[in-house]
Amino acid sequence: MPASLVISAPASGVGKTTLTLALARAWRHRGLNVQCFKSGPDYIDPAFHTAATGRASVNVDSWAMDRGTIAHLVSRGAEADVVLAEGSMGLFDGVAARGVSGTGATADIAEMLGWPVVLVIDPSGQAQTAAAIATGLRDYRAGVRLAGVVLNRVASPRHEDLVRRALNEAGITVFGALPRHAEISLPKRHLGLVQAEEQAEIGKLIDEAARFVAEHVDLDAVLNSAGKWSPQAAANDMSVTPPGQRIALARDAAFSFVYPHMLEAWRAAGAEIVPFSPLADEAPDASADVCWLPGGYPELHAGKIAANARFRSSLRAFAETRPVHGECGGYMVLGAGLTDADGISHEMTGLLGLETSFAKRRMHLGYRLAELAAPMPGHRPGARLRGHEFHYSTILTQPDTPLAVVHDATGTVIAETGSRRGHATGTFFHLIAEDR
Structure with a gap:
């Protein structure tokens, strides 16, 4: 033991x-x-x-x-x-x-x-x-x-x-x-x-x-x-539906915040994860059926992301036929623009209309319970997703159709609803689990 x-x-x-x-x-x-x-x-x-x-x-x-x-x-x-x-x-x-x-x-x-x-x-x-x-x-x-x-x-x-x-x-x-x-x-x-x-x-x-x-x-x-400690037999496993069978996962210094248990659960459900680096100007795997952009520190690399034309064009092409989802920093990169801490505005991928700024810091912190109004990769409309939000960006505009009704831990509805447009979706929270 x-x-x-x-x-x-x-x-x-x-x-x-x-x-x-x-x-x-x-x-x-x-x-x-x-x-x-x-x-x-x-x-x-x-x-x-x-x-x-x-x-x-x-x-x-x-x-x-x-x-x-x-x-x-x-x-x-x-x-x-x-x-x-x-x-x-x-x-x-x-x-x-x-x-x-x-x-x-x-x-x-x-x-x-x-x-x-x-x-x-x-x-x-x-x-x-x-x-x-x-x-x-x-x-x-x-x-x-x-x-x-x-x-x-x-x-x-x-x-x-x-x-x-x-x-x-x-x-x-x-x-x-x-x-x-x-x-x-x-x-x-x-x-x-x-x-x-x-x-x-x-x-x-x-x-x-x-x-x-x-x-x-x-x-x-x-x-x-x-x-x-004498471990007891678990009543259940994670039992999650992965966002796709073959997942192109952005993974580098700008895209690194994803919960390890989620990746393990996707693999346990039979999904294959194919990492790629937007900072190295790489494209998502052409044979993937979904692309996932985790959070991280895109504001520290916004100039490089904006300059990486192959990454941006390939992601746009991918999203024409297949789902693309971003969490927090990944959501910001799916947006139209990101202003860094020095006040310099950088063009992002434009799959969503979201614009964010780090020039004036505003902390967003806490648990989130989202009730999906539309599907996102791996989750049906009406699903209740639990996650956590932590970033210091100011939302300048979030013009697209809301993805979900999002509550904080007290049950108060918050403005960070996430967005959807075409095959692109995004949330400010990092997914932890789905209510069963």
């Missing part, structure tokens, strides 16, 4: 990803097979997990997924020695209204699977108060079990001693304390961490994090605190 743990914290930016990667790599160095998961909709962290462990990581999400789907996804950890689920935001942070099996909080996954929680606590600017925070998190929800804490960014030995004493008095195990160590900080970008594939030195960075954490954290004590 795998040893299982959830890595969480009181808030974002405390060091969950760094600790998860370091533990995974350190145990891998010991010869253990480590399987990681990401709780919540973050689509960047799983690539870092995969780099650290050599095993593909996927998202599990209590707002968008039912228990059977989550059980199916985590069953890949059944043959591992250690299973680590990295949380998002704070331990109990989710949305106000319950989704399919929870609010999207990390605590939902911890309770659902019975995996103990290791808290990363950053006591900067405080001392004994850190113990009060940890105690509150320990006692807030009866079904969530705290294994212990790792302190991060400790200022001095005296500071560590004050915090340790308070935590010990509260009956909370301290597995270790990490002093400030800027060299293992992971680069940031406006959507979160810079993607793993963009960092040539990611292996060295993770190795250094593993060495540093092994020096300051009792790895044996952490492992001994883990739950002994």
